Amino acid sequence: MKVKFVLSAMLLVALLMGGGLYYSMAYAYYDEVTAEEFGDVQLTSILSGQPEAIATANFSGIDSISSPIRFRACFETTLSFGTLTDRYAIYENAEPLNAPGWFSCFNAKDLGPKIASGEAVAFLGQANVAYGIDRIVAFTPDGHGYIWHQINACGDAKFNGDPLPEGCPEPVEGTN
Numbered sequence: 001m002k003v004k005f006v007l008s009a010m011l012l013v014a015l016l017m018g019g020g021l022y023y024s025m026a027y028a029y030y031d032e033v034t035a036e037e038f039g040d041v042q043l044t045s046i047l048s049g050q051p052e053a054i055a056t057a058n059f060s061g062i063d064s065i066s067s068p069i070r071f072r073a074c075f076e077t078t079l080s081f082g083t084l085t086d087r088y089a090i091y092e093n094a095e096p097l098n099a100p101g102w103f104s105c106f107n108a109k110d111l112g113p114k115i116a117s118g119e120a121v122a123f124l125g126q127a128n129v130a131y132g133i134d135r136i137v138a139f140t141p142d143g144h145g146y147i148w149h150q151i152n153a154c155g156d157a158k159f160n161g162d163p164l165p166e167g168c169p170e171p172v173e174g175t176n
Contacts, residue, residue, distance in 0.1 A: 030100060033061035033073065041075060041145065043088040043137055044124040051126045052088075054079060056145065062103050068130040069097060073147040074105035077139065081121060084139060094122030094136050097148050111138060111146055131172050132158050 038061055040053035054077060061073030094115050096108035114120035115138055125135035125147060132155015138146045151159065154168035164171075 029064040029066045030062045030070070030103075031064065033063050033071075035059035035061075035075075038073065041073075041077075041137060041147065042125055042135075043084070044126065046087060046089055049089075060103075060105055061147070062099070068133045069149045069151065071135075071147070071149045072097075072099040072103060072106045075145045075147075076143050077145050078143060079139075081139065081141060084123065085121065089124045091122045091124045091134070091136050094138060095150060096136075096138065096146065097150065099148075106146055106148075108148075111140075114140060127152070128154075128169065131155065131169075 035056075038059065041056045041059070042051035042053050044050065045052050056075045056077050059073060059075040061071070063072075064070035096106075096111045096115070098108045099106040111120060115122050120138050120140045122136050122138040125137040127134050129135045129149060132152055133149050134152045136148055136150050140146075153165050156162075157164050157168070158171055
């Protein structure tokens with residue numbers, strides 16, 4: 001009888017701990033971000049090398065203070081692929097990162113192959129939004145846009161403890 005009680009208690013504790021861990025990973029550290037809080041969606045101009053605001057609608061985003069690469073957003077634009085590719089810097093090796101399942105507008109498993117095949121195009125939104133982290137903005141032909149943060153070559157080297165590649169800015173004190 002005691003063994004049955006102890007095993008039941010252990011199972012209950014394990015289930016509660018597992019549920020708590022799942023909740024903390026999928027929900028607890030994320031906050032919704034409004035268009036007003038985020039500001040303008042920006043893309044880096046080919047001509048100036050500076051981020052420029054673009055026209056958007058229906059913005060939805062999430063972010064977390066626990067990591068600079070947890071940011072995700074979705075929006076719509078009326079800009080054509082031709083306009084985008086003529087004016088803004090394309091981002092090579094863009095790899096969208098998974099979003100929590102409840103943030104349904106952002107599906108990295110769907111977007112990644114579209115970028116790889118050329119059906120969607122990824123652009124540099126802003127380099128080094130945090131040291132070693134770039135903001136990437138991708139578009140599909142139907143006018144949907146997706147934003148995420150991705151570690152760049154400088155960040156990869158810095159975070160792995162390797163020598164920084166040529167052209168990297170000096171790390172800010174306190175970045176890992």
